[in-house]
Amino acid sequence: MSDYDQQKIQNESVGYPQKPSPLPSSNDPRKYPSSPTRSPAKTLCTFLLILVILAGLVVLILWLVHRPHKPNFSLVGAAIYDLNVTSPPYMSTTMQFTVLARNPNRRVRLDYGQFSAIVYYKGQAITPPVVLPPLFQKTKSTVILSPLIRGASVPVSVEVANGLLIDEVYGVVGLRLVLMGKMRYKAGIVKTKHYEVYVKCDMLVGYRKGFMGQVPLLGSPDCQLDL
Numbered sequence: 001m002s003d004y005d006q007q008k009i010q011n012e013s014v015g016y017p018q019k020p021s022p023l024p025s026s027n028d029p030r031k032y033p034s035s036p037t038r039s040p041a042k043t044l045c046t047f048l049l050i051l052v053i054l055a056g057l058v059v060l061i062l063w064l065v066h067r068p069h070k071p072n073f074s075l076v077g078a079a080i081y082d083l084n085v086t087s088p089p090y091m092s093t094t095m096q097f098t099v100l101a102r103n104p105n106r107r108v109r110l111d112y113g114q115f116s117a118i119v120y121y122k123g124q125a126i127t128p129p130v131v132l133p134p135l136f137q138k139t140k141s142t143v144i145l146s147p148l149i150r151g152a153s154v155p156v157s158v159e160v161a162n163g164l165l166i167d168e169v170y171g172v173v174g175l176r177l178v179l180m181g182k183m184r185y186k187a188g189i190v191k192t193k194h195y196e197v198y199v200k201c202d203m204l205v206g207y208r209k210g211f212m213g214q215v216p217l218l219g220s221p222d223c224q225l226d227l
Helices: 003-014 040-066 158-170
Strands: 072-086 090-103 109-121 135-137 141-145 148-155 172-187 195-206 213-215 217-226
Touching: 072 158, 072 172, 072 195, 072 217, 090 109, 090 135, 090 158, 090 172, 109 148, 109 158, 135 141, 158 172
Parallel strands: none
Antiparallel strands: 072 090, 072 213, 090 141, 090 148, 109 135, 109 172, 172 195, 195 217
């Protein structure tokens, strides 16, 4: 055995410390395990999801704070300028109605679009739909609608034609005015989706054949809103 080997065995026996192993460098992958990287697309999706949730919460809070009420419609006047039955049968009609539209909300505006009016008699349309201009109603306001509705030679059933002749003799005619379109609520920059609006006003008017002009409303005309 060489002198070097004997010295090594002697050092180990007396417990001399051995030379420590070198520490891993900062570039050594064993020191810091690699962490997974997040892709930009995933980060963007997370951000957009949070943004959508926050926007939904804002809209919900505004809705709960304002709690918009439905508008109110009431019929206050009617005029008949033409209401005749001809063969085979046809009906020609020219009428004008006065309707009050009220917005009861203090903070919410109402926007109407694609609005039209039509008149029914005994469940049958006696005029074509008449398109009304867009309506933008301010808070706590009342707007007057006065649609002039014409229908030239609209085909009707025999029962409807005969019913009108009988009603004209008695001097009482039952009509229904229908307003339909879309409406949305608006509070500041926040707008709701468009809601379908259907307003029907049933009325009894005093009318005899050959009369032209403003006709009396018998009783209290009722306007119902479906939203």
